[in-house]
Amino acid sequence: MISKRSIYIWGISILCFVVLMIVTPTYPQDEDYHNFADQRTFLGIPNMLNVVSNFPFLIVGLIVLVLCHHGNYFRLSLQGELWGWTCFFVGVAAVGIGSSYYHLKPNDATLVWDRLPMTVAFTSIVAIFIIERVDEKKGTISIIPLMMVGIISILYWRFFDDLRPYGVVQFVPLIAIPAMAILMPPMYTHSTYWLWAAGFYLLAKVEEQEDKVIYGWTHHIVSGHTLKHLCAAMVPVFLALMLAKREIEPQRQSLLTTWRISYRRVKESRLNGERQEYNYTEVRTTES
Structure with a gap:
């Protein structure tokens, strides 16, 4: 049974989103987005460094998925946690495939398969935070609705050429998770790993924006977008280290x-x- 408080929270969230959509202009996909600095072909692979730099996502995602389900290596005691982390690392592994596919031939159609698994990772990590910091039941119930919100944001972009919903799905966790990690009492130790993960993701976004600048600084050795992939792949690495090291937090402060x-x-x-x-x-x- 969903409580009145949960209904109020969802209602306020939806209202804020509707207001945001009314007061802000449409934000279409910039066609120049696909024009990456490093377009070199090696071994017959176009945009090779941008393609292969996605492989760490696949490797980390698959390894941690095995550790989650084989012998319960991470000691996940709550069913919601297991589902949430499974969705997150499935999304991470899928990013390795989807983003590599996109960079072989960058365009709006292939970009869908890059962004779709990312929304699964973004939204599932929010559900995990709700499980750990707010309420286990509410967090577990929110996994599917939050992922559906992410998928709808991708469909909205493709049908209406408007990135605003996707922007909310991508950047709200970037703000909310560090804030919740700092302000809300944790269930487990080693909460600082959340901040390390957020820091690397923020660095990855900066490198993405400065793609061509970094390519020039490095004398055309590596581009900002390639470094963005490598830094972003550190996010699941830090979260996996956190899962391996953490224990129940006795003080909950x-x-x-x-x-x-x-x-x-x-x-x-x-x-x-x-x-x-x-x-x-x-x-x-x-x-x-």
């Missing part, structure tokens, strides 16, 4: 609270050190 406590201890330690140094100087002066 947010990173912000932890940082405040650490800062207070460092400050108190410095004050105590200054006092001891002052007392020592005072004693030495008296003895003299």
Whole structure:
């Protein structure tokens, strides 16, 4: 049974999205997007570095999927967690295939198969966060609806040439997940890995924007888009390391609270050190 609070949250979210669609102009796909800096062909493969730099997604995704389901290596105790992480790493592995296919012949039609698995990864990671930080049942129930939202955003772009819904699906997690990681008490330890993952994804977006600039800086050795793939592939790597290392968090305090406590201890330690140094100087002066 869905609670009234959940209905209110979904209602407010939908209302905000509708308002956003009304007040903002249509954002069509820029055809120049497909004009990547590095278009070199090696071994008969067009745009080779942009193609092969996607393979880490496939490798990491498949390896972690095996670890999730073979002997429960990551000790996933909640069914919703298992489903959520499975969807995420299936999306990651599919990005390796879809993005490679797109870069063989970049155009809007092939770009669908690049963006579709990315939306699966984006939306499933939000559901995982809800499971861990808000409520297990609500997070589990949200997995399918959130993925459907991502798929609809891709269909909307293809039919109406409007990237606004896809932009929301892509960038809301980039803002929401670090904020939730910092402010909300975690179920598990090693929450800082979420911030490392978000940092690498943000770096990947910067490299994507500066594709041609980076290609020039490196004297046409590697482009920003190739580096973007490699940095983005570090996101599932850090999340897999987090899954391997984490344990149940006994104190359940947010990173912000932890940082405040650490800062207070460092400050108190410095004050105590200054006092001891002052007392020592005072004693030495008296003895003299």
